[in-house]
Amino acid sequence: GGDGGAGSGSGNDDGTITLGFAQVGAESGWRTANTKSVQDSAKEAGIDLKFSDAQQKQENQIKAIRTYITQKVDVIAFSPVVESGWDTVLREAKDAKIPVILTDRAIDSPDKTLYKTFIGSDFVLEGKKAGEWLVTEYQGKTEPVNIVELQGTTGSAPANDRKSGFADVIKADPKFKVVASQTGEFTRAKGKEVMEAFLKANKDIDVLYAHNDDMGLGAIEAIEGAGLKPGVDIKIITVDAVKDGMQALADGKINFIVECSPLLGPQLMDLVKKVVAGETVPERVVTEETTFNQEQAKAALPNRQY
Amino acid sequence: MTAVPGTVANGRSRVLRPQQKYLPIFATLALLVLMYSAGVLRYDGFSDTQVVLNVFVDNAFLLVVAVGMTFVILTGGIDLSVGSVVALTTMLSASLLEERGWSPYLVLPLVLLLGALLGFGMGCIIHYFEIQPFIVTLAGMFLARGLCYTISTSSITISDPFWTSIAQQRFRFGGFFISASVVVALVVVAIGIYVLGYTRLGRNTYAIGGNPQSALLMGLPVARTRIAVYTISGFCSALGGVLLSFYMLSGNSGHGLGLELDAIAAVVIGGTLLTGGSGYLVGTVLGVLVLGLIQTIITFQGDLSSWWTKIVIGVLLFVFIVLQRAVTRRQR
Amino acid sequence: MLVVLLASNLIFTPDFFAVDVRQGHLYGSLVDIVRFGAPLILVSLGMTLVIATGGIDLSVGSVVAICGALACLRISELGDQNSVVGVLMAVGLALGLALLLGAWNGLLVAQVGIQPIIATLILMVAGRGLAQLITDGQIITVNSSPYKLIGGGYWLTVPFSILVALLVFGLALLLTRRTALGLLIESVGGNAEASRLAGIHARRIIFTGYVFAAFCAGVAGLMISSNVSSADGNNAGLWIELDAILAVVIGGTSLAGGRFSLGGTVLGALIIQTLTTTIYTIGIPPETTLLFKALVVTVVCLLQSPAFRAKVFGRRRKPPLPQPDREQPTKVEVPA
Amino acid sequence: METSGEARAILTMTGIGKRFPGVRALDEVDFRLFPGEVHALMGENGAGKSTLIKVLTGVYDVDEGDIVLDGAPVRFTGPLQAQQAGVSTVYQEVNLCANLSVAENIHIGREPRRFGAIQWGELRRRSRHLLDGLGLDVDVSAPLGSLSLAVQQMVAIARAIDISAKVLILDEPTSSLDAGEVGQLFRVMRQLKGEGMAILFVSHFLDQVYEISDRMTVLRNGRRVGEYATRELSQLDLVSAMIGKELAALEELEEQPRRSLAALERDRPVVEAAGLGRNGAVAPFSLTIHRGEVVGLAGLLGSGRTEVARLLFGADRADAGALKVDGEPVNMRGPRTAMARDIAFCSENRRTEGLVAELTVRENIILALQAARGWSRPLPRRRQDELVDRYVKALRIVPANPEALVGQLSGGNQQKVLLARWLITEPRLLILDEPTRGIDVGAKAEIQRLVVTLSDGGMAVLFISAELEEVLRLSHKIAVLRDRRMVDELANDDEVTAERIMAIIASGNGTAPPEAPPGPHGPDVVVLGEEA
Ligand SMILES: Nc1ncnc2c1ncn2[C@@H]1O[C@H](COP(=O)(O)OP(=O)(O)OP(=O)(O)O)[C@@H](O)[C@H]1O
Numbered sequence A: 001g002g003d004g005g006a007g008s009g010s011g012n013d014d015g016t017i018t019l020g021f022a023q024v025g026a027e028s029g030w031r032t033a034n035t036k037s038v039q040d041s042a043k044e045a046g047i048d049l050k051f052s053d054a055q056q057k058q059e060n061q062i063k064a065i066r067t068y069i070t071q072k073v074d075v076i077a078f079s080p081v082v083e084s085g086w087d088t089v090l091r092e093a094k095d096a097k098i099p100v101i102l103t104d105r106a107i108d109s110p111d112k113t114l115y116k117t118f119i120g121s122d123f124v125l126e127g128k129k130a131g132e133w134l135v136t137e138y139q140g141k142t143e144p145v146n147i148v149e150l151q152g153t154t155g156s157a158p159a160n161d162r163k164s165g166f167a168d169v170i171k172a173d174p175k176f177k178v179v180a181s182q183t184g185e186f187t188r189a190k191g192k193e194v195m196e197a198f199l200k201a202n203k204d205i206d207v208l209y210a211h212n213d214d215m216g217l218g219a220i221e222a223i224e225g226a227g228l229k230p231g232v233d234i235k236i237i238t239v240d241a242v243k244d245g246m247q248a249l250a251d252g253k254i255n256f257i258v259e260c261s262p263l264l265g266p267q268l269m270d271l272v273k274k275v276v277a278g279e280t281v282p283e284r285v286v287t288e289e290t291t292f293n294q295e296q297a298k299a300a301l302p303n304r305q306y
Numbered sequence B: 001m002t003a004v005p006g007t008v009a010n011g012r013s014r015v016l017r018p019q020q021k022y023l024p025i026f027a028t029l030a031l032l033v034l035m036y037s038a039g040v041l042r043y044d045g046f047s048d049t050q051v052v053l054n055v056f057v058d059n060a061f062l063l064v065v066a067v068g069m070t071f072v073i074l075t076g077g078i079d080l081s082v083g084s085v086v087a088l089t090t091m092l093s094a095s096l097l098e099e100r101g102w103s104p105y106l107v108l109p110l111v112l113l114l115g116a117l118l119g120f121g122m123g124c125i126i127h128y129f130e131i132q133p134f135i136v137t138l139a140g141m142f143l144a145r146g147l148c149y150t151i152s153t154s155s156i157t158i159s160d161p162f163w164t165s166i167a168q169q170r171f172r173f174g175g176f177f178i179s180a181s182v183v184v185a186l187v188v189v190a191i192g193i194y195v196l197g198y199t200r201l202g203r204n205t206y207a208i209g210g211n212p213q214s215a216l217l218m219g220l221p222v223a224r225t226r227i228a229v230y231t232i233s234g235f236c237s238a239l240g241g242v243l244l245s246f247y248m249l250s251g252n253s254g255h256g257l258g259l260e261l262d263a264i265a266a267v268v269i270g271g272t273l274l275t276g277g278s279g280y281l282v283g284t285v286l287g288v289l290v291l292g293l294i295q296t297i298i299t300f301q302g303d304l305s306s307w308w309t310k311i312v313i314g315v316l317l318f319v320f321i322v323l324q325r326a327v328t329r330r331q332r
Numbered sequence C: 001m002l003v004v005l006l007a008s009n010l011i012f013t014p015d016f017f018a019v020d021v022r023q024g025h026l027y028g029s030l031v032d033i034v035r036f037g038a039p040l041i042l043v044s045l046g047m048t049l050v051i052a053t054g055g056i057d058l059s060v061g062s063v064v065a066i067c068g069a070l071a072c073l074r075i076s077e078l079g080d081q082n083s084v085v086g087v088l089m090a091v092g093l094a095l096g097l098a099l100l101l102g103a104w105n106g107l108l109v110a111q112v113g114i115q116p117i118i119a120t121l122i123l124m125v126a127g128r129g130l131a132q133l134i135t136d137g138q139i140i141t142v143n144s145s146p147y148k149l150i151g152g153g154y155w156l157t158v159p160f161s162i163l164v165a166l167l168v169f170g171l172a173l174l175l176t177r178r179t180a181l182g183l184l185i186e187s188v189g190g191n192a193e194a195s196r197l198a199g200i201h202a203r204r205i206i207f208t209g210y211v212f213a214a215f216c217a218g219v220a221g222l223m224i225s226s227n228v229s230s231a232d233g234n235n236a237g238l239w240i241e242l243d244a245i246l247a248v249v250i251g252g253t254s255l256a257g258g259r260f261s262l263g264g265t266v267l268g269a270l271i272i273q274t275l276t277t278t279i280y281t282i283g284i285p286p287e288t289t290l291l292f293k294a295l296v297v298t299v300v301c302l303l304q305s306p307a308f309r310a311k312v313f314g315r316r317r318k319p320p321l322p323q324p325d326r327e328q329p330t331k332v333e334v335p336a
Numbered sequence D: 001m002e003t004s005g006e007a008r009a010i011l012t013m014t015g016i017g018k019r020f021p022g023v024r025a026l027d028e029v030d031f032r033l034f035p036g037e038v039h040a041l042m043g044e045n046g047a048g049k050s051t052l053i054k055v056l057t058g059v060y061d062v063d064e065g066d067i068v069l070d071g072a073p074v075r076f077t078g079p080l081q082a083q084q085a086g087v088s089t090v091y092q093e094v095n096l097c098a099n100l101s102v103a104e105n106i107h108i109g110r111e112p113r114r115f116g117a118i119q120w121g122e123l124r125r126r127s128r129h130l131l132d133g134l135g136l137d138v139d140v141s142a143p144l145g146s147l148s149l150a151v152q153q154m155v156a157i158a159r160a161i162d163i164s165a166k167v168l169i170l171d172e173p174t175s176s177l178d179a180g181e182v183g184q185l186f187r188v189m190r191q192l193k194g195e196g197m198a199i200l201f202v203s204h205f206l207d208q209v210y211e212i213s214d215r216m217t218v219l220r221n222g223r224r225v226g227e228y229a230t231r232e233l234s235q236l237d238l239v240s241a242m243i244g245k246e247l248a249a250l251e252e253l254e255e256q257p258r259r260s261l262a263a264l265e266r267d268r269p270v271v272e273a274a275g276l277g278r279n280g281a282v283a284p285f286s287l288t289i290h291r292g293e294v295v296g297l298a299g300l301l302g303s304g305r306t307e308v309a310r311l312l313f314g315a316d317r318a319d320a321g322a323l324k325v326d327g328e329p330v331n332m333r334g335p336r337t338a339m340a341r342d343i344a345f346c347s348e349n350r351r352t353e354g355l356v357a358e359l360t361v362r363e364n365i366i367l368a369l370q371a372a373r374g375w376s377r378p379l380p381r382r383r384q385d386e387l388v389d390r391y392v393k394a395l396r397i398v399p400a401n402p403e404a405l406v407g408q409l410s411g412g413n414q415q416k417v418l419l420a421r422w423l424i425t426e427p428r429l430l431i432l433d434e435p436t437r438g439i440d441v442g443a444k445a446e447i448q449r450l451v452v453t454l455s456d457g458g459m460a461v462l463f464i465s466a467e468l469e470e471v472l473r474l475s476h477k478i479a480v481l482r483d484r485r486m487v488d489e490l491a492n493d494d495e496v497t498a499e500r501i502m503a504i505i506a507s508g509n510g511t512a513p514p515e516a517p518p519g520p521h522g523p524d525v526v527v528l529g530e531e532a
């Protein structure tokens, strides 16, 4: 959409595809990278992107989708932060014969015809990967392992899933004990603040599991402030693998990071093209994500883009 | 004594007065139309009537919440709990319907009653213990949101047939449609206008906002009225929550985050004084439309990054407010 | 109330009150409370004056974000991030911008005459966008020890942020109570029209209030970003305005304007921070955190309310006996 | 001395006590009220009159004592309950809602309804009828706040008498009314009394009390001095009962020799207004005030006296004419400009335009002086205490505690605080708009004497009062206003009498030619809400 809104409406006449993308907001660096990836790859793929930011509000996202329907875009894509509550508007999209692609997270509607496909990470799996590393790390040891957990924003999907995935894996072994678990709201400042309190309330902390890098980075400062060595005195596992996190990992301050890639733009654009062309697409596309330990981080760091 | 004052007053009566009373409303309306026209000129497809109707469809719940908020603000109070009560309502409805399998005919009145009850409780504390509404309703906000989380931290989809049928109910006319929620919201607005303009409760609301001490000395039922407005606001929030659950067909603790600010902004943009005693519900409706229209314009623009979205919202709000202020001031 | 909260901590964590010196710094939960409370104290101090004039400032959270972002951006662009001059310039620039933003609010409220809540809502929304624009939506990480000092450093074993908060508190106290500013603010907040007719520059006073609030928010923003050595335009200072207003109100200042108490505000901010720290320390699960907060806020306010005390404890405050002095002078002295 | 009731008292209060922190406002007070009488409650400022009324109607809790209404013991929890039990009250300050219309203020709580819906037409019709009965012709749909204080007071009275009650309580209803309105009010009161209503009346105007009341109860320092039949008690005895000692200040003042106007006019004028006016407020007028001169403004309610004062002070901005202070043209931009030129303005509306209720007596008194000095030069505390102490004594402000909150003072004492605020600024022109409103006889005499002394010392004074006698007694020169236009200006010599001024007001043409043609400044253009 240019300045004058030219190009809105159906792009079919001139052959370019119009994609309406309803982003949740810009609550974190991760999300911003996600947005940027979508925008950049749309430009690269020659797709006309209509972008809207819902500022963390599901209502706004629904409004945006509805506007895309009135504007008759070719494809609608959006990142539902909340898994429920989309049926009505998606039915409207379906009635208007506009295909929908979910990014980042699935919705829990029984009607699977409401969307074409879903591309994104599996937060539960991420939690599991974190837990598995921990299990291997402490294999063979018997003394109890005291874990503190920095959760994401209360009620948010990544927080819920990363918590439960992690818990599922470690519950098999009674030596793992989560001694404190509190929300750090995905931010560094809160991460630091909560960790300071943890350090005072619990004498013996062995492991910190933070639901994202930022909280982990905040916690590192708290740990250093208490005169301990992060990564050594307290082992740290985080999720995301943003640049700062990778740096800390490479520096030995973090022990393990589970990647959660925001860069699903290129994959999304491929899907969009396929959907418009009428090709069949898989029901679920999981983004390519790995995990990093300290050595891998050193290797990967130089070409980390975000 | 000579009847001199009489002659003085004759003739000078009601100069400018009726217009002046409604001037902010007219100014707001005119600016709203201006904004809409700008949108029509700038974006294709904006002139589609459905765009305007969608503003109603998308903001029906906000409208209902704002009606309750108008009552509270007219008394000079404030209700910060509305957003959380909305969330609590969606959450409670969803959990009762889906997880407990209760009948919707039981759930609906129950959640409405609960909202009203919460408002009632806050009103009582505000009035009898003379604590500032800001704090009491802030505590109410924490309470309601906290209750949401204790019900569940994840969201619950509503698949109840009654709920879904209302949610998908469309009133169509000539290719356009509005949802059932819009009808409910408009009815609430109409009732609100009637109550404020034509009942003692409504007039007492204005009186308390004008001067609570005087209202008391004039022998008005201050306690009853003040508690009533918070009850009304609680009820409206619950109803707004029900409408939101129609709109989303889900219950979620995160719903309605920051909604209280939107509602307050709508009321104040509509010309109601935050200090109480002056303002109209029609203004509130306009205020909601202004916010909705700004959102629509942003969406139509379609190429704003997240931060430019916020900045543009701020700028549009600023332009609107300043113009509104300029118009009403010059006319005085 | 603060005492009760602190005491409850003692039960859960016996060495809550332990303050020792580690690595040459004061260390302990109490120190943490004040240290993390410092930004809130600052923002609340500014908010107090704005509320005293009968206004409200919703934009402080955004100003916090903007200032942190700008300072970090400038520092990250420095060749040598540890250069004191460079950091000072960045800090100065950020605070200058804060003053400007405050002036903007003040202008809208005092000059244009827009209702404060809406006037500052504009900056609250747009300012958050501005902060994100500055950081490009990312988190700017800096590595500068002089900058680190502001929020995370120590000076003579005392956390520097506490000193800054104390300094601003002292300054505000001095300005309002040693000059006539406090009286004029209370007068404007109490009755604006009467104040105007008494010759008070009501507009100028209101304007100053917003500038001061933004300045405090700016300092708080530097503190928050310095504490974690990074600027988060998205989340820094999010919802801090609510906490600040709460602190002001708990501190005994009425939202209707007029009488204010800076000391009360500091106490209010400390109560809020203690509450937060308590929640972390005694391990209340995040799902019930809000319920706990609601409970504490309600109890604090009920206990503060004279009406509640009178009604519930039935304890009427017995007024002291009237002075026996019933004599009145008969002669009117006419001052020359 | 006490007259025993022939009929059964409708209201008896026995042993009433009420304490406020630091003050015993009422102490063992007994009070009786009979049907068909007008009973005056008398006492100095702060004697406890208003408190007694508030205790009776449940605004304050009773600490001790019993109240019996119509044979049954009562203890009201608030005005609502009192009203329902047949006690209708006009409290001392105008207690109405400025944001509502006149009609609503009269009827709110008792609106005519059909099927629950308020009938606005009927409401307005009734209000108009009621106000007509009081001789007041105002637009009943105008917001009350746009009307002058006197009109507001009339509306409050209208509201009270419309409630068909057994007991009507009027706490200083006449404080800002002029003779005409008072006459109307008394007519209505007599009529109600004839219908058997019991009326409690408070006023500091002794003439009014003697004209209307049948009996009176005198309070002093929160205690009852006695109950008297009005015709058995001379004014002098009443005054000494009230203040507890003899007072002859009133008489003293009459004997003050008036300085001749001619002598004064030789001095240079402090303020010269030439064609000063404001659209919708007051037509262009010219007025000169010299050093040491007291200029009185005479006129009826709403004639524009307050507007003249506000223009001279810059409280409103003039849109026509010029103003000179000390011979130099001044662009009067606001109160600060005026204050910089030593002009002070004591507003008639002490509650909304004067005092800051939540500040202390001391703070209120020094407010203007402090504002003039600027925020950076606070008045040293010692000097504050000194000044405040002096005026608390001089004006006999009760309680004599400078740290008491002004909002908790009795009405008359609040007025004194406001007056003190402007006196300590030692202005050269002092504008007094109804300075003696609600002030007791003793203090009123003091204030009048003060005005004389100050003007002798060279201060120029613009004096506005609803009481024409007072204006005549004090002024060297009197300007007469009518319909928001200055119609005449006369030197106050022996030929000037109240009758003559009333005649000028009534006929509308004085000896001086009108200042300007009606034009756009005609009285029929009213722009409301000019205050931003
Ligand atoms: N709310 C209050 N709090 C504290 N003291 C009060 C309060 N109300 C009245 N008082 C005190 O009670 C005393 C009696 O006041 P009251 O208003 O009854 O006097 P009054 O006789 O009506 O005087 P006036 O003629 O000036 O109206 C005064 O000393 C006053 O300061």
Ligand SMILES: Nc1ncnc2c1ncn2[C@@H]1O[C@H](COP(=O)(O)OP(=O)(O)OP(=O)(O)O)[C@@H](O)[C@H]1O
Pocket (backbone or CB within 6 Å): B005, B006, B008, B009, D137, D138, D139, D146, D147, D148, D149, D150, D151, D176, D299, D300, D301, D302, D303, D304, D305, D306, D307, D348, D466, D526
């Ligand atoms: N008799 C009346 N009829 C209608 N309006 C009136 C009347 N008297 C006063 N007003 C209103 O009161 C307002 C203020 O009048 P103003 O203050 O100039 O009068 P004033 O001469 O000072 O009389 P007052 O004795 O009431 O103070 C005017 O705007 C006018 O609308």
Ligand SMILES: [Mg+2]
Pocket (backbone or CB within 6 Å): D049, D050, D051, D092, D171, D410, D411, D412
């Ligand atoms: Mg009184």
Ligand SMILES: [Mg+2]
Pocket (backbone or CB within 6 Å): D148, D305, D306, D348, D433
């Ligand atoms: Mg007047």
